[in-house]
Amino acid sequence: MFSAGLSLDQAPPISVILRFFLTVPLFGIAAGSVLIAGHGDLLNGAQSFAFVSLVHLVLLGMAAQTMTGALFQMLPVIAGAAIEHPLRHARIIHLLLTLGSAVIVTAFWSMHFGLLAAGAFVTVSVLLFFALTMLKKLFAVDNKTAAVRGMTLALVSLAVAALAALAMGYEFGTGDFFDRHGALRQLHLHFMLFGWIVGLIVAVSFQVIEMFYVTPPYPKRMQRYFLAALFGVLTLQGAAALFSPDSAVVLDAIIAAMLLVFAAVTLRRLGQRKRPVADATVWLWRTGLVSFVAAVMLYPLYSLGAGMVFGYGVLAIIYAMSYKIVPFLVWFHLNAKGVMECPMMGDVISAKHARYHLQLYWSVGTLLAGALLLPDMFIAAGALFILLNLFYAYNLGRAAKIYFELKGRGLIG
Amino acid sequence: MQISDYMKDEHRACDVEFANVEKGVNAGDFPAAQEAFENFMLDTLKHFQKEEEVLFPDFEAASGNTMGPTQVMRMEHDQVRGLFEKMKAALDAEEKDEFFSVADTLMILLQQHNMKEEQMLYTMCDRFLGAQADTVVEKMKAV
Numbered sequence A: 001m002f003s004a005g006l007s008l009d010q011a012p013p014i015s016v017i018l019r020f021f022l023t024v025p026l027f028g029i030a031a032g033s034v035l036i037a038g039h040g041d042l043l044n045g046a047q048s049f050a051f052v053s054l055v056h057l058v059l060l061g062m063a064a065q066t067m068t069g070a071l072f073q074m075l076p077v078i079a080g081a082a083i084e085h086p087l088r089h090a091r092i093i094h095l096l097l098t099l100g101s102a103v104i105v106t107a108f109w110s111m112h113f114g115l116l117a118a119g120a121f122v123t124v125s126v127l128l129f130f131a132l133t134m135l136k137k138l139f140a141v142d143n144k145t146a147a148v149r150g151m152t153l154a155l156v157s158l159a160v161a162a163l164a165a166l167a168m169g170y171e172f173g174t175g176d177f178f179d180r181h182g183a184l185r186q187l188h189l190h191f192m193l194f195g196w197i198v199g200l201i202v203a204v205s206f207q208v209i210e211m212f213y214v215t216p217p218y219p220k221r222m223q224r225y226f227l228a229a230l231f232g233v234l235t236l237q238g239a240a241a242l243f244s245p246d247s248a249v250v251l252d253a254i255i256a257a258m259l260l261v262f263a264a265v266t267l268r269r270l271g272q273r274k275r276p277v278a279d280a281t282v283w284l285w286r287t288g289l290v291s292f293v294a295a296v297m298l299y300p301l302y303s304l305g306a307g308m309v310f311g312y313g314v315l316a317i318i319y320a321m322s323y324k325i326v327p328f329l330v331w332f333h334l335n336a337k338g339v340m341e342c343p344m345m346g347d348v349i350s351a352k353h354a355r356y357h358l359q360l361y362w363s364v365g366t367l368l369a370g371a372l373l374l375p376d377m378f379i380a381a382g383a384l385f386i387l388l389n390l391f392y393a394y395n396l397g398r399a400a401k402i403y404f405e406l407k408g409r410g411l412i413g
Numbered sequence B: 001m002q003i004s005d006y007m008k009d010e011h012r013a014c015d016v017e018f019a020n021v022e023k024g025v026n027a028g029d030f031p032a033a034q035e036a037f038e039n040f041m042l043d044t045l046k047h048f049q050k051e052e053e054v055l056f057p058d059f060e061a062a063s064g065n066t067m068g069p070t071q072v073m074r075m076e077h078d079q080v081r082g083l084f085e086k087m088k089a090a091l092d093a094e095e096k097d098e099f100f101s102v103a104d105t106l107m108i109l110l111q112q113h114n115m116k117e118e119q120m121l122y123t124m125c126d127r128f129l130g131a132q133a134d135t136v137v138e139k140m141k142a143v
Helices: A014-037 A042-047 A049-079 A086-110 A113-139 A146-174 A181-213 A220-243 A245-271 A280-298 A303-336 A351-371 A377-409 B003-026 B030-063 B069-092 B096-142
Strands: none
Touching: A014 A049, A014 A086, A014 A303, A014 A377, A042 A049, A042 A303, A049 A086, A049 A113, A049 A146, A049 A181, A049 A303, A049 B096, A086 A113, A113 A146, A146 A181, A146 A220, A181 A220, A181 A245, A181 A280, A181 A303, A181 B096, A220 A245, A245 A280, A280 A303, A280 A351, A303 A351, A303 A377, A303 B069, A303 B096, A351 A377, A351 B096, B003 B030, B003 B096, B030 B069, B030 B096, B069 B096
């Protein structure tokens, strides 16, 4: 029992996490390129393959890639469980996830649906493998905290959404669409957006907002029931979509209300924090949460705009997390090796650079908002988003360089 | 009283003291920050002492495990002690940027450490030392 408990081996090698995080800006650059090249077509929403490419670049190439890498790191810390042979698992998962994501996006962009089916098959297989590997560990955890239960529901949602994607890949590949295509699409969309992405953000927030920013804890009842309720509504909605599509739409209102509650409670917590400095990551969290509120408000009027604002919010939180995780891991692993001149977090990625990133991201947001009215502005937004991701790549790359240059100088080895 | 509740309360109390150090530095009031730092450091070190001298040995005796989780926690305590020195140096030199760089590192180190203790170790302590929990807590209070 205890050999599976806490041990130094549980902190996975830093390269496990870095490989995922360093891939993210590449998809970001591709997303910027799609904003430019597809600017005239993006506002056609789901009818536009440029738009669908963009959605997959952001949510699969950037968000899922980061979340997968982060889970390797968080599982031992939050759940006290670890994946065996993390490096071997990470190599396979990262390679196939990156390849599969790239193929899916290329297929959507070029409208090559045979390729799409192949890409979906690879991506879904690897995501299912990842989700099941993690779930096996989470089910075995004795102390099921809110964060552990939340991570479990998020990963179950990922599996459901991935299976729906596989069926959709089959539809596109064969051109043979199911009678209940609408229900399938909703299952994929909602479990991915709200079960997996929002679910994981909520689960992580329950754990990290209070502890990292020294805030009052989330209400006990919220920690206990929020994610189970969200998952319940999604499941009910999935069933309703099959039998009575109209009632499924009604449940959208409940999901929207829940998103609003989460954003409001978290914004209030951040406002009550005892740590005095609102660094770039606090503002990125706020940006993400305010975007969620704006997306909910906008949804009844303009669902496409709401979707874009939601994605913008997700990315803000992804950036916030990575600007804490990466510099900390560089310090932590160098320090554990006994490196004397071990740099502090601010030496790895400076507060100033994180602030520049925030300002650039706000500028991108402003241009995107303008582009909803004036689509030509997508060109400027795309160019700036490319610049932002080049800067992000520079910051993460420099952090990795610092680690690899110093790691040999440890006294402990 | 459960061991986990007692220890968790101490973690949260130290977090508030940590925030007070940051408040002092942020306001440019280094004497106040120095004083807050003394409190924060002494209480954190006291908490470590309770673990290293009472809780961990009792847990190791009850569970028969000396090389697992407690060993990792001791190593992380040493990492924290190292950062205390860096933080003290930044405060003495009144280097605000350097202070916040160390503070961020220390905060995340402490929190991921606390999460592991609260998630795993204290839960196991509750289980293995449940019958004698009051005695263990009293012994820790006496440190």
